[in-house]
Amino acid sequence: MVFDLLIVGGGVNGCAIARDAAGRGLGVLLLEQKDLAAATSSASTKLVHGGLRYLENYEFRLVHEALAERELLLAAAPHIIHPLQFILPHERSIRPAWLVRIGLFLYDHLAGRKRIPGSTTVSLAGTPYGAPLTADHRLGFSYYDCRVDDSRLVVLEALDASERGAKIRVGAKLIGARREGAQWVASVAGADGGLEDIRARALINASGPFVSETLEHRLGLGSRKHVRLVKGSHIVTRKLYEGAHAYMLQRPDKRIVFAIPFEEDFTLVGTTDVPFLGEPGPVAIDAQETDYLIAAIDHVFRKKIDRGDIVWSYSGLRPLYDDGALEASVVTRDYAFDLDAEGGKAPALSIFGGKITTARRLAEHALETLAPFFPDMRAAWTGGAILPGGDLGPGGFDAFLGELSRAKPFLEPRLARRLAGAYGTRAWRFLERAKSMADLGADFGCGLTEAELDYLRAQEWARNAEDVLWRRSKLGLRFDAAQTRALARALTSHAAR
Ligand SMILES: Cc1cc2nc3c(=O)[nH]c(=O)nc-3n(C[C@H](O)[C@H](O)[C@H](O)COP(=O)(O)OP(=O)(O)OC[C@H]3O[C@@H](n4cnc5c(N)ncnc54)[C@H](O)[C@@H]3O)c2cc1C
Numbered sequence: 001m002v003f004d005l006l007i008v009g010g011g012v013n014g015c016a017i018a019r020d021a022a023g024r025g026l027g028v029l030l031l032e033q034k035d036l037a038a039a040t041s042s043a044s045t046k047l048v049h050g051g052l053r054y055l056e057n058y059e060f061r062l063v064h065e066a067l068a069e070r071e072l073l074l075a076a077a078p079h080i081i082h083p084l085q086f087i088l089p090h091e092r093s094i095r096p097a098w099l100v101r102i103g104l105f106l107y108d109h110l111a112g113r114k115r116i117p118g119s120t121t122v123s124l125a126g127t128p129y130g131a132p133l134t135a136d137h138r139l140g141f142s143y144y145d146c147r148v149d150d151s152r153l154v155v156l157e158a159l160d161a162s163e164r165g166a167k168i169r170v171g172a173k174l175i176g177a178r179r180e181g182a183q184w185v186a187s188v189a190g191a192d193g194g195l196e197d198i199r200a201r202a203l204i205n206a207s208g209p210f211v212s213e214t215l216e217h218r219l220g221l222g223s224r225k226h227v228r229l230v231k232g233s234h235i236v237t238r239k240l241y242e243g244a245h246a247y248m249l250q251r252p253d254k255r256i257v258f259a260i261p262f263e264e265d266f267t268l269v270g271t272t273d274v275p276f277l278g279e280p281g282p283v284a285i286d287a288q289e290t291d292y293l294i295a296a297i298d299h300v301f302r303k304k305i306d307r308g309d310i311v312w313s314y315s316g317l318r319p320l321y322d323d324g325a326l327e328a329s330v331v332t333r334d335y336a337f338d339l340d341a342e343g344g345k346a347p348a349l350s351i352f353g354g355k356i357t358t359a360r361r362l363a364e365h366a367l368e369t370l371a372p373f374f375p376d377m378r379a380a381w382t383g384g385a386i387l388p389g390g391d392l393g394p395g396g397f398d399a400f401l402g403e404l405s406r407a408k409p410f411l412e413p414r415l416a417r418r419l420a421g422a423y424g425t426r427a428w429r430f431l432e433r434a435k436s437m438a439d440l441g442a443d444f445g446c447g448l449t450e451a452e453l454d455y456l457r458a459q460e461w462a463r464n465a466e467d468v469l470w471r472r473s474k475l476g477l478r479f480d481a482a483q484t485r486a487l488a489r490a491l492t493s494h495a496a497r
Contacts, residue, residue, distance in 0.1 A: 003029045004169075004184055004374060006175045006200035008214055011041035012150070012356050014206035015157035016382075018166045022376040023385070024367065028166035029198060031188060033173035035467045036158050037151035039280075040208050040366035041356065042471050043316025045234065045258055046273055048081055048357045049075050049145035050102050050110070052248070053256055054333060055103050060110070062334040066357045067111035070146055074115055074358065077156060077387040078397050079424030080149040083116050084260070085245040087129045087299055089137040097139070104143055119143035132241035133300050138371035147246075147260065150356050151471040152422060155460050156387040157359075163388070170461045176218050177203060184346050199479045202373055205350040209280035209317040215338075216352050223354050225313065225338045228322035228331050229277075233285035233315040234270030235293050236262060236477070237305055249296050251423070255329050257296035263474050266311065269293050273329040276317055283312040312477060321353035337369055347373055389424025400424065410436050422473060423455075430455040443492065445483035446475050453487075457494065464491055 005021050006127040007014045010032025032038070034296045050067035051059070090097055104119035124130030125138040158168045171191030177184050179334050184203045188196055203384050207214040239261070246260040255273065262268035290307060298304045321336040335354035341347035349369060354362050364380050371377060392400040401420045405411065408431055411419070419427045430451040434440050441450025448468070456462035456472050465488040469476035479487070 001027075001199070002183060003027045003198070003200040004173075005029070005202050005204060006184060006198060006371075007031065007204045007206055008176075008218075009206035009208055009210070010154070010158065010168070010170060011039055011206065011208045012037070012154050012157070012359040013208070013351050013354050013362055014204070015154050015161060015168075016359040017206060017366050018161035018168065019157045019164070020360075020363040020367055020382050021377075021378070021383050022161045022164035022166035026374060026377060028161065029200065030158070030161065030166060030168050031172045031174050032168070032170045035170055035463070035470050035471060036168075036461055039210075040316040040319060041154050042151035043232070043234075043314050044150045044233075044356050045130055045260070046148055046150050046268070046356075047084075047145055047258070047260075048148045050107055050357075051355075052103060052145075052334060055106055056254075057330050057332070059332060059334060062332070062355075062358070063107070064110045065361055067107070067113075068353065069357050069361055070116055071112070071114050071167065072383060073148070073153075073357070074391075076382075076385060077148075077153065077358075077390040077424075078392050079389050079400070079421055080152045080156070081146050083144050084147045085117075086143050086145060086248045086258075087122065087124075087245050088141040088248040088250070089124060089133060089142070090139040090141070094252060094254065100141055107143060110491045116146070117144045128243055130246065132302060134302055137300060142245075143394060148356060148423070153356065153387075155472065156389065158461070159388045159459065160385075168461065170463065174207075174214065174218055176220075178220070179346050182344070182346050184348070200346075202347045202349070202370055205348060209319040210458075211319055211350055211352060213280065215348075219348055221340050221348060223338045223340075223350060225336055226322040226351070227352055228320045228328075229275075229280060229409070230318040230320055230328045230331065231274040231276040231283050231315055232271040232318055233274075233289045233293070233313060234268055235285070235290065235310045236266050236268050236312040237309045238311065239265055239268070240267040240297065240301060240303060241303070247300070249300050251296055253329075257293060259297065259301075262413075263477055264417075266477060269297060273327075275328045280317055280319075282373035283315045283317055285315050289315075300368065302333050319353065337366065339369055359399055389426035391425050397421075404431075408434065410434075412447065418447065418473075419452070426455075426459075429459070442490075444487045445480075446478050448473070448475055448485040448487070450490075453490065457491070462491075463495065464488065 004026040025355040108118040124140045173189045175187045177186035186198045249257045260268045320331045323332045325331045338350040338354045405416045
């Protein structure tokens with residue numbers, strides 16, 4: 001069999017391209033060496049945002065595209081994407097109020113808004129917004145972006161791709177590929193270590209931080225474009241304040257740090273921008289980054305935190321397109337393509353940069369670039385399409401949650417919220433026949449039942465406890481060691497069957 005597209009990388013970009021291409025009638029195979037969203041796409045700040053800060057770097061194209069994507073994504077996946085209010089405490093010594101107001105005016109008007117509210121000036125003194133902050137923070141600004149479950153977005157794209165005919169293979173690594181006539185012949189190592197050859201008419205290198213490694217070492221190609229790896233880390237603490245809003249904190253180095261309500265009981269704080277010169281791979285927060293994030297909180301919040309308050313941290317490598325900027329924090333967050341196809345050769349398209357927010361649009365651009373090689377390919381279609389589980393109905397998330405809670409009254413309110421928020425209408429697939437918790441099978445902890453686990457295994461490519469606890473859910477924040485071991489045992493014994 002010869003595939004039309006071989007996509008290397010199961011992050012947000014690879015999965016968005018697989019989804020779009022499969023829907024246009026192309027034969028797609030996606031390879032992911034570990035798990036979907038195993039690398040950068042599960043390590044983001046989890047925002048679908050225009051990027052207010054990028055306006056200072058004159059990134060108008062990117063901000064315009066990203067702002068427009070917010071509305072589309074919110075409509076496509078209202079179970080995993082929700083509007084989020086940000087409070088930006090005014091810091092006179094860092095940015096004058098007039099500059100912030102101009103930025104917010106542009107942010108409100110650069111792209112049309114339908115569901116997402118605009119910005120306003122707010123008083124912090126004597127209001128719930130100011131209550132957790134030190135007394136010198138009296139004035140602030142309010143604006144909206146969206147929060148997203150980043151790794152679940154990737155899984156939903158893969159699921160949609162697969163339901164439209166794409167083959168998604170996790171634990172499958174591209175070892176190398178060569179051109180033979182008008183095709184690529186790729187050598188792929190499967191989860192069992194065995195090698196097989198796969199043929200495709202075009203190859204997409206969506207390997208994120210590994211983009212240059214894939215280009216040079218696995219495809220044997222050069223490129224004038226380069227990736228710039230910039231590490232970013234987050235810490236998670238127990239909830240630092242009451243309220244559903246997030247804070248955007250300005251730092252003296254002109255960067256910003258977000259404090260965001262996370263998983264009901266926690267606050268997510270990040271991120272950092274640290275140049276990374278090593279080989280791409282797993283990364284972890286270092287002491288300086290930890291201190292930087294703690295200082296950002298301590299400067300603004302009444303409640304001071306220290307390392308003992310951190311319950312989890314995670315880090316990722318931004319695979320930025322190297323535009324030659326001096327500072328890591330101002331390297332463009334926009335994306336760029338490198339197409340290698342001269343002389344009628346089988347094309348290879350490499351992706352540099354991009355954001356969770358812009359992956360759908362990036363996929364459209366990638367397929368526009370490859371259109372000359374696939375004259376029968378159908379037109380773009382993802383702009384108005386719903387992602388799996390996102391068909392919540394006109395009442396949106398709250399109405400759907402109400403419906404689910406009424407239909408399944410045995411679900412604890414917190415569990416109903418988690419299931420509705422993770423799976424949307426797909427939750428019916430494993431809840432449909434249940435009349436009690438017992439019908440859902442053994443509970444591994446926090447309401448993660450056998451029925452849900454079977455669904456994750458069968459439909460969402462989950463293979464081990466880490467996939468389940470940290471990427472399909474964030475139950476890792478709540479599971480203890482014994483629960484994790486029991487879950488791992490259940491997954492291993494199922495795999496051995
Ligand atoms: C700290 C931080 C905060 C961020 N915050 C935001 C945010 O709030 N909002 C936003 O929109 N964006 C954000 N981003 C940007 C966004 O996360 C990334 O741009 C995006 O996730 C990159 O996706 P990707 O698919 O290109 O790469 P990845 O997600 O890294 O995917 C690449 C995949 O390729 C696989 N792979 C590599 N080599 C091979 C091979 N040989 N064979 C098979 N598979 C292979 C890897 O295992 C990996 O899973 C943030 C990034 C960081 C680091």
